[in-house]
Each structure stands twice: as C-alpha cells, then as structure tokens.
Amino acid sequence: MIDFEYYTPTKVFFGRDKENMIGDIIKSYGFKNILLHYGMGSIKKNGLYDRVVKSLKDNDINFIELPGVEANPKLSLVRKGVKLVKENNIDFVLAVGGGSVLDSTKSICDSARTDIDPWEFQIKTKTPNVKKRVPFGAILTISAAGSEMSDSCVITNDETLEKRGCSNEAHRPLFTIENPELTYSVNKFQTGCGIVDIMMHTMERYYSVNDETELTDNIALGLLKSVVKAGRVVIDNPNDYNARADLMWASSLSHNGLTGSGKKYFMPVHQIEHEVSGMFDRVAHGAGLSVLFPAWAKYVYKSDIERFKRFALEVMDVENKGSDEEIAFNGIIALEEFYKSIGMPTRLSELDIYEESFKDLAYNYTFKGTREIPDRVKIGYDEALAILELAK
Amino acid sequence: MIDFEYYTPTKVFFGRDKENMIGDIIKSYGFKNILLHYGMGSIKKNGLYDRVVKSLKDNDINFIELPGVEANPKLSLVRKGVKLVKENNIDFVLAVGGGSVLDSTKSICDSARTDIDPWEFQIKTKTPNVKKRVPFGAILTISAAGSEMSDSCVITNDETLEKRGCSNEAHRPLFTIENPELTYSVNKFQTGCGIVDIMMHTMERYYSVNDETELTDNIALGLLKSVVKAGRVVIDNPNDYNARADLMWASSLSHNGLTGSGKKYFMPVHQIEHEVSGMFDRVAHGAGLSVLFPAWAKYVYKSDIERFKRFALEVMDVENKGSDEEIAFNGIIALEEFYKSIGMPTRLSELDIYEESFKDLAYNYTFKGTREIPDRVKIGYDEALAILELAK
Numbered sequence: 001m002i003d004f005e006y007y008t009p010t011k012v013f014f015g016r017d018k019e020n021m022i023g024d025i026i027k028s029y030g031f032k033n034i035l036l037h038y039g040m041g042s043i044k045k046n047g048l049y050d051r052v053v054k055s056l057k058d059n060d061i062n063f064i065e066l067p068g069v070e071a072n073p074k075l076s077l078v079r080k081g082v083k084l085v086k087e088n089n090i091d092f093v094l095a096v097g098g099g100s101v102l103d104s105t106k107s108i109c110d111s112a113r114t115d116i117d118p119w120e121f122q123i124k125t126k127t128p129n130v131k132k133r134v135p136f137g138a139i140l141t142i143s144a145a146g147s148e149m150s151d152s153c154v155i156t157n158d159e160t161l162e163k164r165g166c167s168n169e170a171h172r173p174l175f176t177i178e179n180p181e182l183t184y185s186v187n188k189f190q191t192g193c194g195i196v197d198i199m200m201h202t203m204e205r206y207y208s209v210n211d212e213t214e215l216t217d218n219i220a221l222g223l224l225k226s227v228v229k230a231g232r233v234v235i236d237n238p239n240d241y242n243a244r245a246d247l248m249w250a251s252s253l254s255h256n257g258l259t260g261s262g263k264k265y266f267m268p269v270h271q272i273e274h275e276v277s278g279m280f281d282r283v284a285h286g287a288g289l290s291v292l293f294p295a296w297a298k299y300v301y302k303s304d305i306e307r308f309k310r311f312a313l314e315v316m317d318v319e320n321k322g323s324d325e326e327i328a329f330n331g332i333i334a335l336e337e338f339y340k341s342i343g344m345p346t347r348l349s350e351l352d353i354y355e356e357s358f359k360d361l362a363y364n365y366t367f368k369g370t371r372e373i374p375d376r377v378k379i380g381y382d383e384a385l386a387i388l389e390l391a392k
Numbered sequence: 393m394i395d396f397e398y399y400t401p402t403k404v405f406f407g408r409d410k411e412n413m414i415g416d417i418i419k420s421y422g423f424k425n426i427l428l429h430y431g432m433g434s435i436k437k438n439g440l441y442d443r444v445v446k447s448l449k450d451n452d453i454n455f456i457e458l459p460g461v462e463a464n465p466k467l468s469l470v471r472k473g474v475k476l477v478k479e480n481n482i483d484f485v486l487a488v489g490g491g492s493v494l495d496s497t498k499s500i501c502d503s504a505r506t507d508i509d510p511w512e513f514q515i516k517t518k519t520p521n522v523k524k525r526v527p528f529g530a531i532l533t534i535s536a537a538g539s540e541m542s543d544s545c546v547i548t549n550d551e552t553l554e555k556r557g558c559s560n561e562a563h564r565p566l567f568t569i570e571n572p573e574l575t576y577s578v579n580k581f582q583t584g585c586g587i588v589d590i591m592m593h594t595m596e597r598y599y600s601v602n603d604e605t606e607l608t609d610n611i612a613l614g615l616l617k618s619v620v621k622a623g624r625v626v627i628d629n630p631n632d633y634n635a636r637a638d639l640m641w642a643s644s645l646s647h648n649g650l651t652g653s654g655k656k657y658f659m660p661v662h663q664i665e666h667e668v669s670g671m672f673d674r675v676a677h678g679a680g681l682s683v684l685f686p687a688w689a690k691y692v693y694k695s696d697i698e699r700f701k702r703f704a705l706e707v708m709d710v711e712n713k714g715s716d717e718e719i720a721f722n723g724i725i726a727l728e729e730f731y732k733s734i735g736m737p738t739r740l741s742e743l744d745i746y747e748e749s750f751k752d753l754a755y756n757y758t759f760k761g762t763r764e765i766p767d768r769v770k771i772g773y774d775e776a777l778a779i780l781e782l783a784k
Contacts, residue, residue: 001637003407008400014654015395212634215618215642222610229606242604245393249653250607258650261641262406 001213001262008256010149011175014249018177019139022052022094023059025175026137031092033062035085037105038096039069043141046185052096052139064088069097071284072277073104074158078118081108085134093136095173099145099197099285102138106153106171109134122155122164137175141182143247144194144286146201146255148176156278162364163278165270178252180244188235192342193286195231198247199224200269200289201254207297207307208265209376217310220259223250224315228338235342268379269296272387275364276353283351290344291351295391297332300377308332348391358388393605393654400648402541403567406641410569411531414444414486415451417567423484423527425454427477429497430488431461435533438577444488444531456480461489463676464669465496466550470510473500477526485528487565491537491546491589491677494530498545498563501526514547514556529567533574535639536586536678538593538647540568548670554756555670557662570644572636580627584734585678587623590639591616592661592681593646599689599699600657601768609702612651615642616707620730627734660771661688664779667756668745675743682736683743687783689724692769700724740783750780 013021026034036052043049056063066081084090085108095105111118113132140148147153151172154165186194206220227250233243253259273288301308305328312318312331316338320327336346345351362384366372372380379387405413418426428444435441448455458473476482477500487497503510505524532540539545543564546557578586598612619642625635645651665680693700697720704710704723708730712719728738737743754776758764764772771779 001634003410004404006404006406009403011401012396012398014398018395213638214621214634215615215638215645218614218618219611219645222614223607226607226610242393242606245654246605246607253607253611253650258645262637 001211002264004262006257006261007169008149008172008258010173010256012149012178012252013175014178014245016179016181018179019048019182020051020055022139022177023055023057023061025177026056026061026092026094027059029092029135029174031061031135033088033090034092034094035081035088035090035108036063036065036094036096037069037081037101037108038065038067039098039101041067043096048096048139048141048182063094064090069101069104071100072156072163072281073100073107073154075107075119075155076158078104078107078155081105082112082118085112090134093134095136095138096141098140098142099147102145102147102173103153103155105136105138106147107155109136110153110168110170118155119157121168122153122157122166124166133170135174137173137177139177139182140248142186142190142194143183143244143251144197146198146251148173148178149252149256151257152255154274161278163274165274176252178248180241180248183244183248184239186238188238188343190284191234191238192339192344193284193290194251195227195247195342196286196290196293196339196344198227198251198254200293202259203293204267204269205260205263205265206311207304207376208260208263210263213262216259216261216263221310221314223253223259224311226250228315231338231342266373266375268373268375269293271373272296272361272365272379272384275361276351279357279361279364280351280353283353287345287351290339291346291348291391292387294332294336294339294346295387297335298329298390299383299387301328301332303376348388355392358385358392361388393603394656396654398649398653399561400541400564400650402565402648404541404570404644405567406570406637408571408573410571411440411574412443412447414531414569415447415449415453417569418448418453418484418486418529419451421484421527421566423453425480425482426484426486427473427480427482427500428455428457428486428488429461429473429493429500430457430459431490431493433459435488440488440531440533440574455486456482461493461496463492464548464555464673465492465499465546467499467511467547468550470496470499470547473497474504474510477504482526485526487528487530488533490532490534491539494537494539494565495545495547497528497530498539499547501528502545502560502562510547511549513560514545514549514558516558525562527566529565529569531569531574532640532643534578534582534586535575535636535643536589538590538643540565540570541644541648543649544647546666553670555666557666568644570640572633572640575636575640576631578630580630580735582676583626583630584731584736585676585682586643587619587639587734588678588682588685588731588736590619590643590646592685594651595685596659596661597652597655597657598703599696599768600652600655602655605654608651608653608655613702613706615645615651616703618642620707623730623734658765658767660765660767661685663765664688664753664757664771664776667753668743671749671753671756672743672745675745679737679743682731683738683740683783684779686724686728686731686738687779689727690721690782691775691779693720693724695768740780747784750777750784753780
C-alpha cells in the first residue's frame, strides 16, 4: 500500500425530495447571489427547474442563469461563465445536472476570482490548489461521472478539440444533493453510459499497478458487484428506487478516492477515451469507455491474471472452471456481454470510428508524442494503437 | 434505502512517517497555541512524543500538555482539559493516541468555549451541533475505535459510573495522521480488541434493520473480509505493513458512516457493552464486544437468516453445506473461533463478570427503565438480560 491523502469534504444530502431544500442549504452557508448553471433544458421539461427556482425565491436568494452545457463541456461556455461571475458579484455557483455541468462549474470557479484563463488551469494539472475560488454545489441529475464528489474536472477546448482533465482538491463541491428519483427519467442509453462510467472509475483504480491493498480491492469489487446488479435492474425497471440509489451512491464513491486508497493509478483507458470523444464530439464518454475498456483488458490481462480472475469470479459471476487464464479472459467477455445487454457498444465501428483515425487518436493520446502512461503495462503510442485495433 | 447525510470532512494523511509533518500541518491551518493531549505515557517510551515535540518546536508552535487519558476516558480529566484550554488561550487540541484520547479531546472541545459542563453534551445526545467549539486533530496510535473519522464521542462519568455516547457533526476531526507503523508496538491483546471493535462498527450497521442497501452491504462485507484476513496476519506478524495498514484504514472507514449509508442503526451491542465497561472499568471495550456480539447474534439471527448466511459465507468462509439456518449459525460460531484465535474472550466469565451483576447491567442499559432499542429484534430489559445469560 502506498501513502495517500484522503479528503472528501463534500456534504451529501441523499434521498427523496432533497432538491427542495436547495434554497435553505444555500442560505445556511450565507450565499446571496448565485449563478445557476445547467445543461440543455431537460430540467425545465421535468419540473426540476421550477422546484429549484421556487426554493431559491422562498429563501430570497438572487440568481442569474447560464444554461447550455453540452456533453464534453466546452471552454467557450466556461469563459462565458467566468465573465458572468465577475460582472454580477456572484458568490456561489449551483450546478444542476451531471458530470458535464459539474465540470463546467468547476472550471468557472477555478478562474472567476483570478485573471487566469480557465484553460491554463486545465493544462497545468499539477498546479497548487486554487486559493481564490468561487464555492459551488450541485444537484445531481444523472449517476455517472462521479464529479459530484471528485477532485476531477475535464474540459474540451472547442478551438483545438483537445480534452484535458485537471485534478485539484478545490474541485470537490461544498455539497451535493442526490435524489435517485431525479434519475428515473434518464433514458436507457444515458443510463448505460453512466453504468459504464461508474464501473470504469473503480476498475481503472482496481487494475492499477499496486502492491497489496486488500481492503481497497474488496471495497472496489463489492461496489462493482452492486453496480452490475443494479444495472440489470434499472434497464428493465427504470423507476426502481433502491437500484437507482445504489447507482447514484456508487457514482460518488467510485470517483471520490475511496476505491483507489493506497494505490497508484493512471486511468489509461480514460485517457484514450478523452481523445476519442474529444475528436468525435458525438461520442458519449460512457460509450467510448464501453468500447475501449474490454480492448485494453484483452491487451493487458496476462500481466496480472490473478486480479482479472478475481474480477471474473466476484463481479461477473463467471464459472470457476478452466485455467486461471481462461477464467480471467472469460471475465472480460462477460463484461462485454453485460455492456451489450444494457445497450452499450463494444466496438469502435458501432461509433462510426474506423482505422483511418487510429493514428491521429494514438498520437493525440501521447500529447503529440510527449507522454506515455507507465501503468502495469506501459501505454505509449504503439500500445494505444494496438488497443484501438483490438476495439475496431 | 433510507435517506441519509454523508459528511466526512476529516483530512487523512496516511502512510509512513506522516507524524513528522504534524508541526507543518498545524501551522498550515494557522494555529499557534495548542493543547497536547495523550494517554498514560507509552508515546514517551516509543519515541513518538519526542518526534511530535520536535516538529511542533520546529514550527514555533506553543504547546501545553495534558496526559493521563485512560481507557474509558473520564469526565474528571475532560473537565481538567476544559479548564486548561480556557486559561491558556488554546486554539487547537492535538490528540495523540487512540479512541480514548480522541474522545476525551472531543469532549474538551465541545465545551471549552462555552459555559456548559461537558457532561451536559454527553447526555443530551441529540443537541444541535456545537457552533463554538475548539478545533482538533489527531495522530492515531491504534486501529480500533474509528473515532479518528467518526462523529461519535463516548465518555464515562467517574462519579456515577455512567458511560454515555454523543454523536455530533462537530466531532469529526479536522485532520488525522495515520501511520500504520505506529501500531507495530500495540500488543496482541490490544490489537485483538481493536480488530473486534473495527468489525463491530461495521457489523452493527450491517445487521441493522433496513430495506435493500446492496451497495452498502457489499462494502461492509468486503471490509469485514479484509479485517479478518489482516487480523490473522498481524497476530503472528505484528510488523506486517500492509496488514496493519488495512486495519488502520478499516478502523476509520468502519465508523465514518460509509458502512451504514442508507441504513437505520442502533448499535445495541455497543450499548450493552458500554454498561459492562462502565461498571467494570477493567474491561476493555473490545473485549466486552467480543463477548457480547456472539451472544446477541445467537439471540437474534433467526430474524434474518439470509443476512447472517451471507456473513457466514462471504466473511467467515463457512462451508456452504446444510440448511440456511445452520450456515447462518455456523457463521457466528466461526466468528467466535476467530475471536478466540486472536486471543479475545467470548464469555463474561473470562472477564470475571458473573450472574449477580446481570440485572444491574440490564437495568443500566435501559437507562434505569427509560429506554429500549427498537432494533430488528427489540432489545429492552428482558432481552438484554437474556443476551447476558447467553454470554455467561
């Protein structure tokens, strides 16, 4: 086990109708002028917007709005948010949405009390914590990215099509409201993307290089097992409260540090996927991961058959029959089958991405030849290319 | 799953030599005059005291000391601490020790900026958060109580021999330093007590009344499994870093809320044990729990055989043979055997507690006839008595 810091100060209000407390919660912190940041308007259709606005007004909280966050949130909108915060004396940003709205919010809050352009924070991922930042909180509407408790923030530069992640202690929200019922209306595809994303946050930690971290691994495997179980339930019964609740809570725990405690991890599949959805904006992050993880796993599983075997037996319920290597491999196939069963793609061709793009993707992944990831199996240009080939 | 709030703001610095950062950490928060609170002097024998003092002096932090915290920390010493904090302009209390030192610290910090006696906070367990409190942090020296991340604080009134717990958001430390190497010198008995205590914090949540909480239960079972595994290792190899690390991290996660998320829990075995170690000061908390939990389990297991069976199979590796009821029961027996194997008692007679005390203990447990615990099986006076009989 390697040394680690664990810091998850985000207060989670979990359960039915909690979004109606939003005004009271913001008031309890003493904020008065807020920016309400959200996506493409689904919260207006399902009534959430009205409930939030009512609670804000009931508590005399002034607000202005910035809608329009898209999947793979864009730097241009972040810059617009920074301007709004500066010009309107905003003391708090409320994200109402999923990972994209949250990440857009984080990026706004990073730079809105500085003279530094938000992209600077994204590319200097190892900068010290932002001291002068705008506080923010969230009402979560989809179980997926884990941004609601994580220190991570991923933004796409819509001029250069680069997508960059930046992890920073200051990126953990002050609070998050999690009402599983708000996810009942998330459609099958988005639900599937979320399930993949949640699993990936834990799997990329579980499969990292590490020495013994039995406790962390047991927690990871237990979490993955419940996500697979809940995933099977919600695909048929989208209004199953307990299954939706398990997915929502797993979303937060998968990316808040818990499932990686004491481990060194690099998330190579995420890094390759960022290039895919950065170049092909139509690709949902979860769909990209669903295609790429099994390919990565097939490329590397022989480096730690025991670990892949545990996953196969404990999470995917693969039959304990055959050689260890066969069981380990069957676990990857079982995961692919699970992804298919919840409607997710497992080949790049399903995303209309073909061989002619592979070299550019692999090159972008290496930050134009300047990095490789020193994971259990080093992933540089050649390896990224091989993984893309396996996923074609 | 029931609604819940999750709030674990304590920052954990986990790993080797982290205690040498203590002065820098305290300085980074801006504290200048601290109270150094610790136990019976073992930290002076093993050199920890000297390292802490050096780091404080290197950072120009003034300190006064209050040693003398005993197991089952006493109200009289807490009152002494309150007086010291008030008279010396103390702005931070540093606990160096285990659960007893931490709880003594929490109680001091509750009342040192008020005119309210600390016992008032203990008996009014449902009071609002203490707004005016003294901040505190910890260097943990034993894996057991979980107080290093929990909202709980248990104090014994040495005038009345009552022991009372008080849970309050303000009881979560600002930070905790966790270096597993500091626990190498914890002797076999205290290590065993700690293992029992860690398991109990998770088991009392796992076995609570609840509807479906699959994710929380999987995390709980995974944690318990690793504690049993690490427990078997450290009893023979007290200097095994990874096993000591798993126990230390499990100590924190067992009692920070994670393993009870979405569950309603009452911790009846803890409540009975508090009376036992309250009346018999010689009884270590972990030893009391080691005796009482199997007795409680035998009394109630038929109320949810499926849940006890999962524990038997997934944590205790009981053979999957016989009726569900038999497997469930065999899990309790396997746990008793595990406790014995790590040197822990499983009968009250081993603690020199005999039938003549049972009625007083049961009566004290009911707060002199004024409470019963509405758990999966209601535990009032008669039931507490029956459990004590099963443990004799």
